[in-house]
Structure formats: C-alpha cells, structure tokens
Amino acid sequence: MPAPSRPTVRSAITALAVTFAVALIPQAASAQAAGALAVSHKSPFNCGKTFYANNWTPTHNPSGSIDWQNYGSDAINGETVRATAAGTATFYNAGSTSYGRWVEIRHSDGTRTRYAHLATQVKSPGSSMTVSQGAVIGTVGSTGGSNAPHLHYEQRTSSGGMDTSPTVEGTTVSLGTKKALKSTNGCGGGGSPTNPNTxxxxxxxxxxxxxxxxxxxxxxxxxxxxxxxxxxxxxxxxxxxxxxxxxxxxxxxxxxxxxxxxxxxxxxxxxxxxxxxxxxxxxxxxxxxxxxxxxxxxxx
Known part of the structure; x- marks a missing residue:
C-alpha cells in the first residue's frame, strides 16, 4: 500500500490534537468549578447568634440578595458585622440613598460579598484592609435606602453578577426562601468565640x-x-x-x-x-x- 501523502498525515495529526483538546475540556471545567467552591461563607455575625436570612422574591433589589433580620430574642440593630470569608475589604458611604454605609470584600477566588446599611464601619470610606474570616467590619444599622435596621448582604461572582442562591453556613438560601441560620463565625473548636484580630x-x-x-x-x-x-x-x-x-x-x-x-x-x-x-x-x-x-x- 502506498505511503500516505503529507496532507493526509497533517490531517491525522490535527484530528488527534482536536480529540485530545476536547478530552481535556471536562477536566478543565471541573477544576474551574472546584476553584469556585474554594471559598465558603459563614454568617456575618458573632458566634452563636441566630438571625433570619431572607432571600425575597425577585422584586428585591438586586434579586438574590439577603436581608438579615431579627430572630427570637436576638435583635439585629447594632449587632457586630463580620467578614463571611477572608479577602480585601473596601469601605464606602453612599449617603442617604441605596446602600448607605457599606463594605465590599473581594475574596481569593475573585468572588465578592457586600454588606450594606451599616451604622458604623471600622475604616473610613475609601479605605481598604486585608481581613480574615470573622474580622469585624462594622455594625448593623439602617443607613441609605432602608426603612428598618437590617443587614443587606450579597454574594457576587468574579464578574460582578449576583449569586441568586447564596450559601451561608453550609445552607443554600434559594430565591424566595427564608431560613434561620446560627452563626459559627469566630467560634473556636469548642464552639466559643475567638478573637479575629492579631x-x-x-x-x-x-x-x-x-x-x-x-x-x-x-x-x-x-x-x-x-x-x-x-x-x-x-x-x-x-x-x-x-x-x-x-x-x-x-x-x-x-x-x-x-x-x-x-x-x-x-x-x-x-x-x-x-x-x-x-x-x-x-x-x-x-x-x-x-x-x-x-x-x-x-x-x-
């Protein structure tokens, strides 16, 4: 049988390369998905505190954000607000509209969390700081476009899009649901609080x-x-x-x-x-x- 022509050999090599590349796509996608799951979020409150996480219907702006509110004897007004995961925190003040006093934390995987309507912040607007999970960033209030004390909380993708079913304390709060979540943020191995500062x-x-x-x-x-x-x-x-x-x-x-x-x-x-x-x-x-x-x- 005659030897294959050069174009035939080239075509075979090209087909093999394409097959190899296609075979790698699922692995790359899996690795990317694993990276997206690398950051886990705890409740933004002191160890042992329980509050309602309300992921309102799509009329909530932006859709998929959580409003944390009172639960039982735990009153949220003035409550300490903690970073739900480690990252770089930047502090803002939108004044009497929108978020009011708020903080955005960018995490190691590029995702972001936002904490709004704060009464106080640990840094002045425009400042940034590196924070560990559980680091104190402010206190709950009702600044900006808020009609009652609560914490407005968002989880966003690395591109800035909303995660409409955020997961906190290992529990997914799907769109339109309301769940009572007990904080383990700042808890030591025995379930007691630890100091987030060094x-x-x-x-x-x-x-x-x-x-x-x-x-x-x-x-x-x-x-x-x-x-x-x-x-x-x-x-x-x-x-x-x-x-x-x-x-x-x-x-x-x-x-x-x-x-x-x-x-x-x-x-x-x-x-x-x-x-x-x-x-x-x-x-x-x-x-x-x-x-x-x-x-x-x-x-x-």
Missing part, C-alpha cells in the same frame, strides 16, 4: 512581635518595626469578645511621657505606637483588673 493586624504592616505577657482574659504584646524604628503595643482580649469591657495598652520610651489607649472595647486596646530608636521602653496593658507592667527593657 497583634500584627492591629499594629499594621512591618511590625513583628518581640515580647508578650499573659493577662487574665487576654494578652498584651510588644511589637517592633525595623523599617521605621517604632514600637507598638496592643492588648487582645480572649474573653467577653464582642462585648465592650475595660482594656488598656501603654508604651513609654525612657525619659518620655507614657502613651496610653484605655477604654471599654470589644476586642482589643491599641495600637499605641512610639518612636523608640536606641531607647529602652516600659510597656504593658490590662484586661479588667488584670494588669502587666514591664521593666525598662528592649533597649536599642
């Missing part, structure tokens, strides 16, 4: 913990930034999280006045920052009646 997240980029001291109900930390020679002190609570109780943090470079942050806070006191290049420092803090004051140390 010393580094409070003090900011460039700071590293160089010392710490235990307190009853918390811990106080001393951090140092080798770039700008600043020290930073923060006291993190481990009890009564989400409830404002007495906490303090202070820092005093040798020969200078003491700088203190003291008051009733939900999660931490600080950051207290001072330039202490070449100086010894006295530092410490308190949670309730438990206090720590260091000797003059960490000189240089």
């Amino acid at each position: 010393p580094e997240s409070v003090c900011g980029s460039g700071f590293t913990v160089i010392d710490s001291a235990a307190l009853t109900g918390g811990r106080t930390y001393l951090l140092y930034n080798s770039g700008n020679k600043n020290n930073c002190v923060v006291t993190l609570k481990t009890t009564s999280l989400g409830t404002a109780t007495s906490v303090s943090a202070f820092l005093q470079p040798k020969g200078e006045s003491k700088a203190t942050d003291s008051g009733k806070f939900e999660y931490y006191a600080g950051p207290v920052k001072r330039d202490a290049a070449g100086q010894c420092v006295v530092w410490g803090g308190s949670v309730g009646s438990s206090t720590y004051t260091s000797p003059s140390e960490h000189c240089g």
Whole structure:
C-alpha cells in the first residue's frame, strides 16, 4: 500500500490534537468549578447568634440578595458585622440613598460579598484592609435606602453578577426562601468565640512581635518595626469578645511621657505606637483588673 501523502498525515495529526483538546475540556471545567467552591461563607455575625436570612422574591433589589433580620430574642440593630470569608475589604458611604454605609470584600477566588446599611464601619470610606474570616467590619444599622435596621448582604461572582442562591453556613438560601441560620463565625473548636484580630493586624504592616505577657482574659504584646524604628503595643482580649469591657495598652520610651489607649472595647486596646530608636521602653496593658507592667527593657 502506498505511503500516505503529507496532507493526509497533517490531517491525522490535527484530528488527534482536536480529540485530545476536547478530552481535556471536562477536566478543565471541573477544576474551574472546584476553584469556585474554594471559598465558603459563614454568617456575618458573632458566634452563636441566630438571625433570619431572607432571600425575597425577585422584586428585591438586586434579586438574590439577603436581608438579615431579627430572630427570637436576638435583635439585629447594632449587632457586630463580620467578614463571611477572608479577602480585601473596601469601605464606602453612599449617603442617604441605596446602600448607605457599606463594605465590599473581594475574596481569593475573585468572588465578592457586600454588606450594606451599616451604622458604623471600622475604616473610613475609601479605605481598604486585608481581613480574615470573622474580622469585624462594622455594625448593623439602617443607613441609605432602608426603612428598618437590617443587614443587606450579597454574594457576587468574579464578574460582578449576583449569586441568586447564596450559601451561608453550609445552607443554600434559594430565591424566595427564608431560613434561620446560627452563626459559627469566630467560634473556636469548642464552639466559643475567638478573637479575629492579631497583634500584627492591629499594629499594621512591618511590625513583628518581640515580647508578650499573659493577662487574665487576654494578652498584651510588644511589637517592633525595623523599617521605621517604632514600637507598638496592643492588648487582645480572649474573653467577653464582642462585648465592650475595660482594656488598656501603654508604651513609654525612657525619659518620655507614657502613651496610653484605655477604654471599654470589644476586642482589643491599641495600637499605641512610639518612636523608640536606641531607647529602652516600659510597656504593658490590662484586661479588667488584670494588669502587666514591664521593666525598662528592649533597649536599642
């Protein structure tokens, strides 16, 4: 039999390549779908709190968004709002219309969540910050186009489109349904709340913990930034999280006045920052009646 001509060989190779590429499409699609499921969302509230998640009929604007509202004895007005998943949070204020005070968080897979009608925000409008799942971003209110306190919540795709059947706490809230969901956001392994903040997240980029001291109900930390020679002190609570109780943090470079942050806070006191290049420092803090004051140390 004569050898095949060059066009015939080329056609065979092309057909084989097409077959191979088609065979790969389902695998690529599966990998993409797996990536879309990588981010799971918890309730945007404190550990143990239960609220209704209302995914109203298509007349809700935008369709598929959730209105979180009162459930039983849990009243939502003024409630702490937490990130449902980790990402980069940007803070906005639309004024008296639309969302009012609101936050958008962009997650690692490109998807987004939005939290609207907030009474307060932890950052000023236009600011951005990296947040972990459970990080506090504001409190529930009724700003913007709202006629009663509630949290307007959206899950959006990476292109900005609405997910009309969002999943929270492993439960899908389909369009037109209403479900009572109990939050596990910020809960530790034993089901109790954990502090979503870290010393580094409070003090900011460039700071590293160089010392710490235990307190009853918390811990106080001393951090140092080798770039700008600043020290930073923060006291993190481990009890009564989400409830404002007495906490303090202070820092005093040798020969200078003491700088203190003291008051009733939900999660931490600080950051207290001072330039202490070449100086010894006295530092410490308190949670309730438990206090720590260091000797003059960490000189240089």
